Structure formats: structure tokens, C-alpha cells
Amino acid sequence: MEPSVKKKVLTVDDSRTMRDMVAFTLKNAGYEVVEASDGQQALSVVAANKVDLVITDLNMPVMDGLTLIRRLRATPAHRTTPILMLTTEADESKKMEGRSAGATGWIVKPFNPDKLISVVQKVCG
Amino acid sequence: MEDLSRFKQTYFEESAELLAIAEAGLLRLAPGEVDMDEVNAIFRAVHSIKGGGGAFGFTDLVAFAHEFETVMDGVRNSDIPVTTPLVDTLIRANDLLAQLLAYAREEGEVPAGLTDDTVAALRRIQQNRGAAPAPAPAAAPAASAAPAALPDEEDAEAGIFGDALAAINAARAEQEPPADPAALPEDTAEPGRLRWTIVFRPRGDLLMSGNEPAFMLRALKRLGEAEITCHLDRLPSLQNLEAEQLYLSWTVTLLTDPAVGRDRIEDVFEFVADECDIAITVETPPAPAAMPAGPDAAAPVAVTDPVPAPATAAASSAAATSAATSAGVPAAKPAEPGAGKSGGARPGGNGGADHAGITNHTIRVDLDKIDRLVNMVGEMVITQAMIAEHVRELPQGQFQELLEGLEQLAQHTRELRESVMSIRAQPVSSVFSRMPRLVRECAAATAKEVQLVTSGETTEVDKTVVENLVDPLTHMIRNSIDHGLEPPDERERIGKPRAGTVHLSAQHRSGRIVIEVTDDGRGINRPKVLSKAIEKGLVQPGASLTDEEIDNLIFLPGFSTADQVSNLSGRGVGMDVVRRNITSLGGRIGVYSTPGEGSRFVLSLPLTLAVLDGMVISVGEERFVLPLTNIVESLRPKPADLHGLVGKCEVMMARGDYVRLVHLHALFGIPGAERDATRGLVVLVETEDGSRLGLVVDEVLGQQQVVIKSLEANFRRLDGVAAATILGDGRVALILDVAGLREMSRHTDPQDDAPRDRSAGAVLAPPPAALPAPRQRETV
Numbered sequence: 001m002e003p004s005v006k007k008k009v010l011t012v013d014d015s016r017t018m019r020d021m022v023a024f025t026l027k028n029a030g031y032e033v034v035e036a037s038d039g040q041q042a043l044s045v046v047a048a049n050k051v052d053l054v055i056t057d058l059n060m061p062v063m064d065g066l067t068l069i070r071r072l073r074a075t076p077a078h079r080t081t082p083i084l085m086l087t088t089e090a091d092e093s094k095k096m097e098g099r100s101a102g103a104t105g106w107i108v109k110p111f112n113p114d115k116l117i118s119v120v121q122k123v124c125g
Numbered sequence: 126m127e128d129l130s131r132f133k134q135t136y137f138e139e140s141a142e143l144l145a146i147a148e149a150g151l152l153r154l155a156p157g158e159v160d161m162d163e164v165n166a167i168f169r170a171v172h173s174i175k176g177g178g179g180a181f182g183f184t185d186l187v188a189f190a191h192e193f194e195t196v197m198d199g200v201r202n203s204d205i206p207v208t209t210p211l212v213d214t215l216i217r218a219n220d221l222l223a224q225l226l227a228y229a230r231e232e233g234e235v236p237a238g239l240t241d242d243t244v245a246a247l248r249r250i251q252q253n254r255g256a257a258p259a260p261a262p263a264a265a266p267a268a269s270a271a272p273a274a275l276p277d278e279e280d281a282e283a284g285i286f287g288d289a290l291a292a293i294n295a296a297r298a299e300q301e302p303p304a305d306p307a308a309l310p311e312d313t314a315e316p317g318r319l320r321w322t323i324v325f326r327p328r329g330d331l332l333m334s335g336n337e338p339a340f341m342l343r344a345l346k347r348l349g350e351a352e353i354t355c356h357l358d359r360l361p362s363l364q365n366l367e368a369e370q371l372y373l374s375w376t377v378t379l380l381t382d383p384a385v386g387r388d389r390i391e392d393v394f395e396f397v398a399d400e401c402d403i404a405i406t407v408e409t410p411p412a413p414a415a416m417p418a419g420p421d422a423a424a425p426v427a428v429t430d431p432v433p434a435p436a437t438a439a440a441s442s443a444a445a446t447s448a449a450t451s452a453g454v455p456a457a458k459p460a461e462p463g464a465g466k467s468g469g470a471r472p473g474g475n476g477g478a479d480h481a482g483i484t485n486h487t488i489r490v491d492l493d494k495i496d497r498l499v500n501m502v503g504e505m506v507i508t509q510a511m512i513a514e515h516v517r518e519l520p521q522g523q524f525q526e527l528l529e530g531l532e533q534l535a536q537h538t539r540e541l542r543e544s545v546m547s548i549r550a551q552p553v554s555s556v557f558s559r560m561p562r563l564v565r566e567c568a569a570a571t572a573k574e575v576q577l578v579t580s581g582e583t584t585e586v587d588k589t590v591v592e593n594l595v596d597p598l599t600h601m602i603r604n605s606i607d608h609g610l611e612p613p614d615e616r617e618r619i620g621k622p623r624a625g626t627v628h629l630s631a632q633h634r635s636g637r638i639v640i641e642v643t644d645d646g647r648g649i650n651r652p653k654v655l656s657k658a659i660e661k662g663l664v665q666p667g668a669s670l671t672d673e674e675i676d677n678l679i680f681l682p683g684f685s686t687a688d689q690v691s692n693l694s695g696r697g698v699g700m701d702v703v704r705r706n707i708t709s710l711g712g713r714i715g716v717y718s719t720p721g722e723g724s725r726f727v728l729s730l731p732l733t734l735a736v737l738d739g740m741v742i743s744v745g746e747e748r749f750v751l752p753l754t755n756i757v758e759s760l761r762p763k764p765a766d767l768h769g770l771v772g773k774c775e776v777m778m779a780r781g782d783y784v785r786l787v788h789l790h791a792l793f794g795i796p797g798a799e800r801d802a803t804r805g806l807v808v809l810v811e812t813e814d815g816s817r818l819g820l821v822v823d824e825v826l827g828q829q830q831v832v833i834k835s836l837e838a839n840f841r842r843l844d845g846v847a848a849a850t851i852l853g854d855g856r857v858a859l860i861l862d863v864a865g866l867r868e869m870s871r872h873t874d875p876q877d878d879a880p881r882d883r884s885a886g887a888v889l890a891p892p893p894a895a896l897p898a899p900r901q902r903e904t905v
Contacts, residue, residue: 017136099399109176118344124340
């Protein structure tokens, strides 16, 4: 059964390779994808699009991922929008920082596409 | 797999850009003036290369990038001080990263031990890092003191994207939820299946992290057959209910394959582990259903597919959750996910991602496409010229509109050509930016102090020209440092600053790009050069040469003045090779030197290799094209303006200067041409070095854009001729090389390319072609 409305996911990463792979995986699983290459761009994308989920990298120029998460959480429309952080840092401190900034969850890079989809389903269906 | 290779392609392209960013940043990195933005950019570059490398399973590369990244992390947290040895190590690391990327790209075996020394150096730096990490500023992400963990075994096998893609599809096929998600009769539990009981009591503020229990419950349902009971025991009265709070808890009984382990279930609650009480128990044999652990369990409520509702903002969906729960129905967000349903994979989606809000100012275009465009424009220019040719034969006074239309077409064609050319144009900065590093290495190798100054980096020139500049510039700068600059002590003795200066500049001049490499060293040692040339049989003993001629001897093949073969020179690559490279691009190189004060090498190159504005001239039955950039004016001399000189040379008085005349018919042996300059025309031309020449021709037929067709590729190189073109009437015309004509007219007998040691003093290299051979396969 096809979803009546596609969920729209915003992927934010300064690495084109990463964005491509995340987008490809998500599109194959039936999601719609919009992209941004840093936090600042991501804010202008969410201003113009209703997104159901944000997947963001942490290390980015202009505006890093943690700042983006805080900024989104400070916006009424995105108080409870699911936000996943992509991180190669599997260590707890990064995760805790993300959590306290308001992230919903995390995906460890390099990601396994199955795992990515199951995490996405877990937070936005 | 095609898709996988596409990602790899992107990854390698992106990595190449990142390496360049990292290198440029590292070269600017110096003790005492650390720009944190740059350090962060270098860190991110290495970080991204590592991240992508992990996705493709490039383990060697990832392991090495990890060490590199850890040190960069220390630098950006100010744990590791910036010192010259550190920067040197990091530059080496960046080089190695480039090598590892190349091996990954070629799928080659990385030589054992390739990175050992550098890894050891990086680890030593890590061990000596500052004891107390500086607290990170609040706004910046505090980097972990611990290095980023490498993907563990479990992830490593999944890290290879290709396998995983297959896994996506396989998994999706299995993700059919039970047709009827209602409560399961117990007797459906088959022997061997596991029965899990999961009690899930989230904290009230769980929704604020963007987590949504309904999705977690659905994720559980994907693991097997689930029976879900919702507990309303914490639900307050309506007036005390806060929309954003969560008051529900659940008990889930889950029947799964034995293959589903506890970790799969814990995974579902991974993000909320700290924000809920959760108990997971398992029993292997089927047994009577355990009573829900929740106090006064309410009636079981099955989670069903929600009724699609208009999409609302996330916050109100949270409210909907709690509101709906008061009705005893766990709410879910309106839309259903596409995944987990049948008919899942649609390769590439519909590509309809909405990019509103993203302003992208650049696109990447394959060079082949641009080259095709350049070629098509070339053909169009020829066709346009052909039409113009035919129209000229129409009766005068009629077809006014046709003529005007053609005029416009010519204008548009010209603009189109310029636009297309500008697409291929690139600033020379991409080459200049490689030079600081070269200077650094040369200075170290020769124990000299060198300061590099660059200017005009933004000057644009065709991509092919830019790419071909690397080798000549590399050699010229090496040459300047190795032969030109004195050692620091010697410089001090003669009152110069200890550090020598090499100045690299680029500028546009009369439709060409001129690049200069200037040093403030000792200049060319003329006596030494001359004796060397005589010794090598390049010059007859006793020949008298001008200073300029002596300086230019260094461009002769087999010439080297290094007393000992140093690390830098003596590699068998001399300035003759530099000259040959430049000449093949339609460029010229000259040297100007003042003993004791330094030398200046001047390169001049055409801006593009495909089309030029030319003036078509006729000599007898032949047509030639002169590059417009060379033409000063054309005039018809009066007999009084002409003077014969001793020998065959004829000069003409033009604007108060004497200019040597060159009869093209004589030079090219063309019969039936006008021999008397006063009855033909003299086209006054100028070469890049400012010397003038008068070409005697029959007629000037008009100005035209012509498409350059390589003569070397289609025929062979000719003295005095740069290239060929096809005129509007289909005839082939030669494009003249003015500097070459000047050389030819000096020697009445055309010379071959061999260095001349026959006639004393004749030491000039073959005339360079004024125009390049376009690097395209063409048939004339």
C-alpha cells in the first residue's frame, strides 16, 4: 500500500557523498527528500518546506549541527519535529550533547541503509 | 551497483576538493597565527573523507584518516599547539590521504608500511597533547576528548553500501506487517518462537525530544506479531491534562522468530532509554499470556492504522496523541510510511525533491559536454561565415532584412562563443595555490630562505591552459630558487635580505595571458652560460652574441648550468622542455636578466584554444588568417615610404618608425601575387614583445571569427603558421604566426627544428606557434 502522503525528510550534511547516499536510501524507501549543506541553509529549507524529519551531520561550516538542533527546537513549529544526528562519534558525550540540544536520536556513520531506514521509521513512521 | 559506483564517483570528486582545501589550509597554518575557521575547515575535510570512506569499506583509508582527524581535533581544541614540525607532519598526512584515495579509486593494493611512519608521528603528537583540554565555547560543538571510535566489527560489514542495498530490499520484503494487527490468539504461538513481554512507561516529557511512542510501537510490530495494551492509569482529568505531556504507558506481547534477539527490541527504545521505564522479559516455550504488568490494566487497545487526517504541525500532533488517548485510541501521525509496506523500492524515488529555499549557485558539468558545446559553436561559426559569404554575392540593395538578420546572427554567434569559452575559463589560482608548497620544499632542499609573492590569481584562462601551466611553472620556480637565489649567508654579505623573493604574477594583456616568474637573485651568469654552450657545441667558439641571445641559450635542449646535479635540477628536465610545453600551447617564453639583481621569466599564452578573431587576407590565390590581436593597422605605402636596405630586406616608414617588410608570397612561394607593396597593402602587425612587422599582401578581405583546427594533429607543424581553419567557402586557410614570420624573414632559408650550430650566432630556437593546437580530435 502506497502512503497517501510521502513523508518529507531534510538531510543536512556538508559532504555531498553523504547527502547523496542518505537521499538515495530514503527515496528508495518511499520518502521525499530535501537537502541542505549546512545549518543555515537547513533553516531556510524548513522555512519553505514542511518537513517530517531532519537528519543532520554535526560538523559543518557556517552553522554546525548542534546549533541547528537548538535553533529548530527554539522554533514553535519544530518543537517536536524528530531530529536525528549523523555522527561518526560513537561516544556517549556527543550523543548526550545532542540529546540536551534536543535531538530525537542519532545514526552512527558509516550507516547501514537498513539501520537508517529502521531508525527513521522509529521516529517518524 | 551502478548506483554504488555513482556514489563512489561523487565521493572521489568531493574528496579531491576536500584534499585541496585541507592542503591550502595547512600551508597557511603557522605558529602564532592560527585561524580557527581554517583549522575547522581542515578538520571537516578529513572528517568527511573518513566518513565517506567508511561507507565504501575503505578500511586502510579510514584507519589512517582517523589518526589524522584525531590530531586535527586536538588542534581545533587547542590541546595541540601549532608548531612547524606539526604542520609538516600534517602536510605529509594529507599527501598520504591523497595517495590512499588514489589506491582506493584504482582498487589497488596499498603497499605495506606506506603510512607507518606518519601514523607513528601522528600518534606521538596525540600522546603529547595538552593535559587539560580547553573547555569548548558554548556555541561550538565540544569535541570529544576521546577520538571518534572506528566502526566496530558489527558495523564494518554493513558499512559496505552495496551489500546493504541488497539488504534493504530483502528486509523490505519481509516487513509485511500482519494482515490483522489485532490481538493474536495465543495458540498461534508456534513452538520455537519467542514470546517477549515489554512494559514501556515513558516519562511525561518524552514528546519534547521529538520522539513518538506510536512509531516505536509500530517498529515493534515489524519484529513479529504483537499484542499491544495501552494503560491509562496516569491519565489526569481533562482540565488537568497538558497537551504536550504524555500520560500513557503500554504493555506489548510480541511473538518473534528465534533470530530476533533482545538487542533488536532494545534498539527500538534506544533513543528514549533515559526517558522511560522499560522492562523486557522473554520466555521460550509458548505459555499463557503474562498479565500486563501495568496496574489495573485497561482494556486492550489494538494499534490500528490511523485514519488519515490533514497534516498538522508536529506540536498539535502531539496534542492529538494525548487527546486521542483519552478516547482510548493511541493516535499516530497522519501519513503512513511507505517503507514496511509492500511495493517498497522505487529506485531513485520520483526525483521530485522540492528544493525550494536552497539557492545553489553552481552546478557541475561534465567536461565532455562543454567540449561538445565548444565544438558545436565552432561549427556554427563556420556555417555563419559561409552564409555571410554567399550573401555577399547577392545583388546589392535588395535583401536588406536578410542582411540585417545576418548581422545580428554574427553578433549572437560571437556572444555565444564568448559565453561558451567563459564556461571553460578558470582562474589561475588553482595552479598558483600549488606553488607555496613547492617553494617550501625547494627552500628546504637547497637550504635557502624563500618568500613567495603571488598576484593576479583571479586572472581567468581556459581550463586546458590552466592545467598545462602546472609543469612549466613548477620547473621555472624550481629553477629560480635553485639557480637564481643565493644562499642566505651570501645574500647577507652582498646587502640583500636573507630571504630571497620569488614573485609569481598573472595578467591579461592584448588578448593573451602573461605570467611572470621574477626572482631577486643573482641573475643569469652570462660568461658561464656562454662557455657552457660552446662546450656543448651549441654555439661556435668566438661567436659574438648579444646579452639577450646569451640569456636565451638556457632554453636550448641539453643545456644545464648546475655544477653538480642537485636534488632539484638535473632531472633531465631543462628549460627546453618548459619552452616546448609552452610552445605546444601556442605560447612563448622569454627571459630578462640583470646580473646581481635577478631574472624575470615571461610566459605569454592564448586565452583559449578553439576560436579566434582573425582578419582574412589574400596573397595570390591563397587565403590566410591573421590573428586580430596582432594587427595594428593596414595601409597602402607610397613609393617614398619604402627603402631598400643592403641585402634583401626592405623597410617602410610607418608613423615615424621604420618597419621591416615581409613579402608573404616570397616566404611561402606563392605565384601570381602582388610584388609591389605600393600596389598591394601592408598590414602592420605587432608581436607580444612589441616589435613590429609589415606584411605585404594583395588584399584584406575582412574580419571573421575562425575555428582553429590543429595543423600538427592533421598535417604537421609549419614555420610561420600557427594553425589552420576552414573558411565560409569551405577552403582551408592557414592562420599565420606573426612571431614565427619574423623569425623566418630573418633567415632567408627556412630552418628546421634542430639547434643550429652551423652559423655563428644563430641560436634562436624554432619559432613558436602563435596559436595552440586545440586538444580535440578533428578532421579537416
